[in-house]
Amino acid sequence: MALKLEQIRDRLRARFPEHIIVEDLNNMAALVIPQEIYHDVVWFLKSDEELDFDYLEFETCADHPPDLLAFVCYLRSLGHGHRIALKINLDRNQPSLPSLADLYANADWNEREIFDLFGVIFHNHPDLRRLMMPEDWTGHPLRKDYLHPNVVKRPD
Amino acid sequence: MGLIDNRIPVHMEKTPGGGVMMTRLASLLGKVPGVNAAVNEAKASSMWYMLFGLACCAIELMATGASKYDFDRLGMIFRATPRQTDLMIVAGTLTLKMAPRVKLLYDQMPEPKYVIAMGGCTIHGGPFYHDSYSVLKGVDKIIPVDIHVAGCPPRPEALMNGCLALQDLIRTEKLGHDRDRPGLRQITERQVPGMPPINHLPPGGALIRPNEIPILG
Numbered sequence: 001m002a003l004k005l006e007q008i009r010d011r012l013r014a015r016f017p018e019h020i021i022v023e024d025l026n027n028m029a030a031l032v033i034p035q036e037i038y039h040d041v042v043w044f045l046k047s048d049e050e051l052d053f054d055y056l057e058f059e060t061c062a063d064h065p066p067d068l069l070a071f072v073c074y075l076r077s078l079g080h081g082h083r084i085a086l087k088i089n090l091d092r093n094q095p096s097l098p099s100l101a102d103l104y105a106n107a108d109w110n111e112r113e114i115f116d117l118f119g120v121i122f123h124n125h126p127d128l129r130r131l132m133m134p135e136d137w138t139g140h141p142l143r144k145d146y147l148h149p150n151v152v153k154r155p156d
Numbered sequence: 157m158g159l160i161d162n163r164i165p166v167h168m169e170k171t172p173g174g175g176v177m178m179t180r181l182a183s184l185l186g187k188v189p190g191v192n193a194a195v196n197e198a199k200a201s202s203m204w205y206m207l208f209g210l211a212c213c214a215i216e217l218m219a220t221g222a223s224k225y226d227f228d229r230l231g232m233i234f235r236a237t238p239r240q241t242d243l244m245i246v247a248g249t250l251t252l253k254m255a256p257r258v259k260l261l262y263d264q265m266p267e268p269k270y271v272i273a274m275g276g277c278t279i280h281g282g283p284f285y286h287d288s289y290s291v292l293k294g295v296d297k298i299i300p301v302d303i304h305v306a307g308c309p310p311r312p313e314a315l316m317n318g319c320l321a322l323q324d325l326i327r328t329e330k331l332g333h334d335r336d337r338p339g340l341r342q343i344t345e346r347q348v349p350g351m352p353p354i355n356h357l358p359p360g361g362a363l364i365r366p367n368e369i370p371i372l373g
């Protein structure tokens with residue numbers, strides 16, 4: 001049975017005493033989760049029978065200079081049909097997270113892409129290399145303050 | 157690689173498919189009228205192009221090769237290996253990561269070889285000229301381009317027109333001097349000013365600079 005966002009949030013709050021809040025993320029409600037319990041929360045979301053989030057849809061980041069890098073991932077339960085967004089606010093200067101590759105196989109390339117373009121370090125990732133840019137590239141192009149000699153600024 | 161050696165009185169030229177065409181051209185050239193034109197005509201009417209595409213323009217290239225527009229009637233057949241091709245149609249956005257690979261493919265093609273740059277992306281970056289960190293702003297920065305076909309993407313008719321223009325260009329060539337046409341074959345540097353060096357050429361990628369190829373006669 002598909003659960004509502006509030007029910008998912010309450011189940012999580014019952015299990016994790018930490019601060020979990022609901023935030024509006026571009027018209028989709030997201031649970032904002034402390035960085036420390038991120039991996040445990042996803043593990044719980046996946047293994048709990050009623051929640052059963054068995055599919056990792058997507059992982060991405062949003063850059064908010066100067067301090068904030070927001071990591072977002074979308075999970076879906078194919079059996080129950082419910083869906084959830086998790087948001088983790090990272091320190092932009094040293095962003096790091098535990099990898100989800102041990103729970104979802106497709107997290108592997110998703111996280112390599114985020115590492116490549118945003119510079120988030122994923123601990124316990126099996127193979128954290130650049131995915132898109134050349135191997136010897138420096139910098140992370142989707143950071144908003146990224147500069148490259150190849151870039152010709154669009155005239156205003 | 158076409159080469160004319162002073163010691164052998166023949167002209168050797170790699171033909172598409174890997175054979176070698178030998179004619180006693182060094183002695184015939186200039187004496188028998190029509191040899192030049194005949195060889196050029198043969199070259200122009202069997203331009204085998206390399207089967208590769210980089211982005212959306214490749215779809216249009218495929219459409220041109222398919223039955224409605226039918227490249228085959230120009231004698232143009234795709235080959236899936238650079239060793240058997242005369243023509244490289246760079247169809248699509250060339251990124252900095254892909255650039256050394258394309259350069260390698262170009263270097264693997266036998267002489268005489270030609271390049272058609274298809275679409276705005278290949279000419280100067282096209283829609284990615286501004287604000288792009290990853291797109292090479294013009295393939296003529298790494299390989300010499302004979303024909304530019306503008307458009308985003310160019311229609312198959314435009315590409316056909318480009319191929320006909322290339323055939324006309326080939327018909328004006330003088331044997332053994334096909335690298336001497338002014339304005340062509342001058343790109344030798346892999347380092348583009350203001351850009352990081354393109355230096356991740358895969359192992360085995362020999363770089364032959366056009367002006368180092370011995371052309372005699």
Ligand code: SF4
Pocket residue numbers: 211212213214247248249274275276277278282283307308309310
């Ligand atoms: S020129 Fe236009 S159609 Fe062609 S590859 Fe570039 S963006 Fe795509």
